[in-house]
Amino acid sequence: MNLDAAGRVIGPADWPVVLENIKSDCYASNERKVLVFVPATNADSVAAVRILEVLLRAIHLPYSVYPVTRYAQVQETCISELAGDLENFRTVFFINCGAQENLLNLFSPAQLELLRVVIVDSHRPIHYNNFWHQNIFIFHDPADGDVTPEDMPKPDGLSDCEDEEEVGRPPPAEGEPGADEDDDSDDDSFKENRRPAQRQRLSDEAEHSRLPERQAARAAIRRKRKEYLGQGQTFSKPAACLLYDLAYQLKQDDPFLLWMSIIGLTDHLVHQQISPEKYAEWQLQYEQAANVYAPTGERVEVTVQGRGDAGPMTVEIDTPSYGAIEPMDDYHFVTLRHWSLHESMLHSPYVATRLKTWHDRGRKKLEELIARMGFPLQHAKAQFVAMRPMLQQQLGPKLLQHGGDFRLDRDVKFRSFMMKVGYAVKLCAADTVHGVTALLEVCEQPGSEDDCPMHRFWEAWEALGVKNGEGIKAGIKRSQRFQKALLSDGGLLIGRKAVREWTSYRLFNLSKEDIANRELLGQPLALLKLGMFLREAHYQEKQGRKNLVLVGPMSQNPADRGFCLVVGICASGPTLGSTKGNAFGQMFRTAARHLNADIQQDGFETSIIKVQADDVLRFLRELGKVDLQDSL
Amino acid sequence: MFGKRAVELINEIANCTPENLPAYNDELVRLVIEEVNEHYNQMSDLVRSMNRSGQDSAEWGMEHPEEASALVVHHACILRNKRLLMTYVKERAERIKSLKWSSRTAAMSIRPQLSATEVEFQQAYDRLLTKYCRKGTGVGMDLTLDTTPPSDPELSVRVRKDCGEVVLPSGTFFLKKNTCHIMPREEAEGLIRDGYVEALEHDNCLLRWDT
Structure with a gap:
């Protein structure tokens, strides 16, 4: 491995080359299959897989897709799929996972030698071991900021400063990044190879004299790593968008792939993983791309049978188009086109936190706003799409005019897209994202055989097909159930004053709370949305911005019964120019290490972990200590 | 009526469902050929009588209109019978080919219905198709498994x-x-x-x- 090489973070220009290499390798070897790992947890991943599948099918590469929820599942699959195969060079894709995880923990060095790992992931920062490894390729768009070798700490097992002394060293005492504990186990083979050579070069005495020097260097590296990982988790370009760029370069782009990348982008907006400014920038790019596919506006003549004896006659009509993607204005009202205006506003976190619609007072206020905007309440309570078109069109201007009095700012509106298929399906990007997310998280029959995230992944996958309007509608219905649960239980938590204030964060502990909708709120993204709802509600009550830790209700699912999810949420959503990410991942790791408890940290979001319900209080106490130390 | 037997031959196959084949009607085919030969003999007689008269054909035709029209009718009948016989053989050959594609077992079960030459044809066609489907000499997949090409293999x-x-x-x-x-x-x-x-x-x- 050449340390001078600038890692394997590759820009758009090199992506087709990687694909070309995979293709030629696979055609040359007996084992042609490519493995794809994808988290069964978010809409962006589902959309990204659909794009990747199109690209792989176009070059006739067989593949297997494995939806997963934890790294343990990845490992398990790799053992069965790759273990016996020590001759062929294989390729593994990681969609929306892998960048942050130390892959040297997942694969043995011998395995990695025979593996090409391609990571299409929006999670940042990239783990330094992945960055430096020659067989790991990480897609990165330089528009997201540079990832340079200078910023990157040295990988394990290769720097001069790490030697045998680290083995058997007591675990680091305080606040050290969890990644450090990996140091010892990772690349022993490398060390073994290097040590004799070193010994021959240096006499014992010389080595002895260099010891403090090396200790200092080691400390420097550790500091750098801590600093690097301490910046916290952020998100770069969504995976679906990265893959769409690749498709564009391969001249494989078409409206469907564009729609998928819009879903990925909107997913990041809805879950606040991208700043509104960045969203607007990319949205504009996609708007231009959508115009390329838009109907040309030309008119064609068709011959039709005239009425009665009139005989055939020609009529001029617009060129018929099967599917189209049209830019449009959307509002932060959930699933507006599948609900009434009143209910959509009532249940959307944006309006709910500002008007406190969980109170009667808030509802009155909402009705007042609707009245001021000139919408008869009767109409506002009917299906939005059934409302008079003139009223529908007035929504934007009226909101702008009267929203300000009700703390609805201009940012309630955002540019988005609508997809039309024939005359049957008409879907907005945000509604689709809500629907797909609900399909991934909300189970219709809890406890049944199909109650597993991997099963729901394929439901969501199918719902993204262009003709599957029914699938996505079912998802949207589920998401409305979730939104109702969010409002009632979120409002309840605020009403009960369930919040606990800690040094740098607010804490909500739902593991002991009486919650009506445990199933609906126990899922990662649902919990994240509840957290964001509570955070906003507190901010709107003029209590200032603060990080938030939310302990979810105890899971009833047989697979992980007795576990609670713990979610850490930043004080505010991402903003332009802020590099500070979600640092809860590191805090959770440290707290978990100090605690001898059953804690699962191998999910794909570092800021979400699973803790045994009995250990929650101990864990929170430990987290409080870590927080205190950090703030000192 | 002239040509009636040949039409019977065609009807026999036309009344049969596409996935079936009636037995090769040796007898009827022979009768049709005999009929053609009879027409030929009649024609030859007429031509001979024309030659004997020593006139050229146009003059002879003007003087003997009955004989001249008989000559034309016999000729037309020969052509018609030939066409019908050809159709019969062609249709049978097409069915033998299509049965090979639609069902392997049906292709074997119709063997007794075939004439000797048709059996020969069937065997030759089989050989050709197998060669085309074989790896190395041909495309390397059994094309008869699915007659409509799949959108994606x-x-x-x-x-x-x-x-x-x-x-x-x-x-x-x-x-x-x-x-x-x-x-x-x-x-x-x-x-x-x-x-x-x-x-x-x-x-x-x-x-x-x-x-």
């Missing part, structure tokens, strides 16, 4: 029931529940029938109206 399937490691001609698959794999259509079909996997429909086209 490979199918992506999603596993519905755990069935562990499965070794198929195209490779080894670890069929774990809720994973997706690409496999050749013909290998997938058995697994789909047994309910282990289901085909995933890639409906990802926004560009055309589906017919």
Whole structure:
């Protein structure tokens, strides 16, 4: 491995080359299959897989897709799929996972030698071991900021400063990044190879004299790593968008792939993983791309049978188009086109936190706003799409005019897209994202055989097909159930004053709370949305911005019964120019290490972990200590 | 009536369903050929009488209109019978070919219905097709399995029931529940029938109206 090489973070220009290499390798070897790992947890991943599948099918590469929820599942699959195969060079894709995880923990060095790992992931920062490894390729768009070798700490097992002394060293005492504990186990083979050579070069005495020097260097590296990982988790370009760029370069782009990348982008907006400014920038790019596919506006003549004896006659009509993607204005009202205006506003976190619609007072206020905007309440309570078109069109201007009095700012509106298929399906990007997310998280029959995230992944996958309007509608219905649960239980938590204030964060502990909708709120993204709802509600009550830790209700699912999810949420959503990410991942790791408890940290979001319900209080106490130390 | 037998021959095959073939009607074919020969003899007689008269054909025709029209009718009948016989043979050959494509067992079961030359034809056609389907000399897949060309020879399937490691001609698959794999259509079909996997429909086209 050449340390001078600038890692394997590759820009758009090199992506087709990687694909070309995979293709030629696979055609040359007996084992042609490519493995794809994808988290069964978010809409962006589902959309990204659909794009990747199109690209792989176009070059006739067989593949297997494995939806997963934890790294343990990845490992398990790799053992069965790759273990016996020590001759062929294989390729593994990681969609929306892998960048942050130390892959040297997942694969043995011998395995990695025979593996090409391609990571299409929006999670940042990239783990330094992945960055430096020659067989790991990480897609990165330089528009997201540079990832340079200078910023990157040295990988394990290769720097001069790490030697045998680290083995058997007591675990680091305080606040050290969890990644450090990996140091010892990772690349022993490398060390073994290097040590004799070193010994021959240096006499014992010389080595002895260099010891403090090396200790200092080691400390420097550790500091750098801590600093690097301490910046916290952020998100770069969504995976679906990265893959769409690749498709564009391969001249494989078409409206469907564009729609998928819009879903990925909107997913990041809805879950606040991208700043509104960045969203607007990319949205504009996609708007231009959508115009390329838009109907040309030309008119064609068709011959039709005239009425009665009139005989055939020609009529001029617009060129018929099967599917189209049209830019449009959307509002932060959930699933507006599948609900009434009143209910959509009532249940959307944006309006709910500002008007406190969980109170009667808030509802009155909402009705007042609707009245001021000139919408008869009767109409506002009917299906939005059934409302008079003139009223529908007035929504934007009226909101702008009267929203300000009700703390609805201009940012309630955002540019988005609508997809039309024939005359049957008409879907907005945000509604689709809500629907797909609900399909991934909300189970219709809890406890049944199909109650597993991997099963729901394929439901969501199918719902993204262009003709599957029914699938996505079912998802949207589920998401409305979730939104109702969010409002009632979120409002309840605020009403009960369930919040606990800690040094740098607010804490909500739902593991002991009486919650009506445990199933609906126990899922990662649902919990994240509840957290964001509570955070906003507190901010709107003029209590200032603060990080938030939310302990979810105890899971009833047989697979992980007795576990609670713990979610850490930043004080505010991402903003332009802020590099500070979600640092809860590191805090959770440290707290978990100090605690001898059953804690699962191998999910794909570092800021979400699973803790045994009995250990929650101990864990929170430990987290409080870590927080205190950090703030000192 | 002239040509009636040949029409009978055609009717025999026309009244038969496309996946069946009536026995080769040796007797009727012979009778039709005899009829043609009879027409020929009649024509020859007339031509001979014309030659004997020593006139050129136009003059002879003017003087003997009955004989002249008889000559034309006999000739037309010969052509018609030939056409019908050809149609009979051609239609049978086409059916022998199409049965080979639609059903292997049917192709064997009609063997007794065929004439000696038709059997020869069938065997030659079989040889040709097998050669074309064979790897090395031809395309390397059995084209008669599916007469409509599949949209894609490979199918992506999603596993519905755990069935562990499965070794198929195209490779080894670890069929774990809720994973997706690409496999050749013909290998997938058995697994789909047994309910282990289901085909995933890639409906990802926004560009055309589906017919």
